[in-house]
Amino acid sequence: MSGFNWPIAIYDFLGILVPGLGLGAVLSFALPSLPRLYVAYPVPMLLLAFVAGHVVQGLSRLAYHLLGHVWPGKTFWEASDDTLKLEVLGRLAIAYGPGLPREVLIKERRDLCYSLVWDRMDNERLFTALADFSRAAGLLALLFAGQSVYLWGAGTWTLPQGLTGLSLGLILFALFTTHSRFFRKHADSTVYHGFLAYSATAPKPAP
Numbered sequence: 603m604s605g606f607n608w609p610i611a612i613y614d615f616l617g618i619l620v621p622g623l624g625l626g627a628v629l630s631f632a633l634p635s636l637p638r639l640y641v642a643y644p645v646p647m648l649l650l651a652f653v654a655g656h657v658v659q660g661l662s663r664l665a666y667h668l669l670g671h672v673w674p675g676k677t678f679w680e681a682s683d684d685t686l687k688l689e690v691l692g693r694l695a696i697a698y699g700p701g702l703p704r705e706v707l708i709k710e711r712r713d714l715c716y717s718l719v720w721d722r723m724d725n726e727r728l729f730t731a732l733a734d735f736s737r738a739a740g741l742l743a744l745l746f747a748g749q750s751v752y753l754w755g756a757g758t759w760t761l762p763q764g765l766t767g768l769s770l771g772l773i774l775f776a777l778f779t780t781h782s783r784f785f786r787k788h789a790d791s792t793v794y795h796g797f798l799a800y801s802a803t804a805p806k807p808a809p
Contacts, residue, residue: 613730621738621742629749659738666740666779689798690794750767750770
């Protein structure tokens with residue numbers, strides 16, 4: 603694709619800026635004056651939101667890594683049948699030659715596939731942006747749930763408000779977590795099937 607790189611722009615918006623703005627929205631329940639800052643100083647606050655979005659993404663990556671030990675979910679590769687796995691690994695071995703150790707081939711299979719088809723992975727970048735957005739939103743939902751308990755304990759919210767906020771936060775967390783895993787599987791599927799399509803037409807290396 604030439605010209606404007608929309609997948610990168612989409613990721614910057616969905617994966618970084620929106621989570622940063624979402625953090626401000628969540629915190630505004632405890633800091634009611636925060637929205638007025640966005641109105642009074644829109645450019646500095648947007649820049650701050652962009653920086654905050656990077657922080658949210660980093661924390662969500664760590665949080666969901668830990669979550670995987672408690673609430674595991676199958677990746678696309680784990681859910682795939684052996685036929686696809688053997689075909690991918692076999693074609694990777696052909697593409698990279700005998701010099702690549704088998705253990706590296708298996709461990710780095712997704713990155714190895716991606717490096718050969720990166721220039722045709724617009725859909726993968728979009729799915730990744732949606733997956734990372736959902737992951738960040740899941741973390742913000744947990745923050746909202748915890749903040750609801752805090753606001754009730756501090757006397758700012760009534761018990762029904764606190765319970766409603768806690769329930770809503772936990773429901774949204776489960777929803778966004780499910781969506782994040784869904785989009786992640788689609789991103790991985792795009793990489794592996796894109797590699798298989800590429801390898802079927804790519805010239806074979808000389809023996």
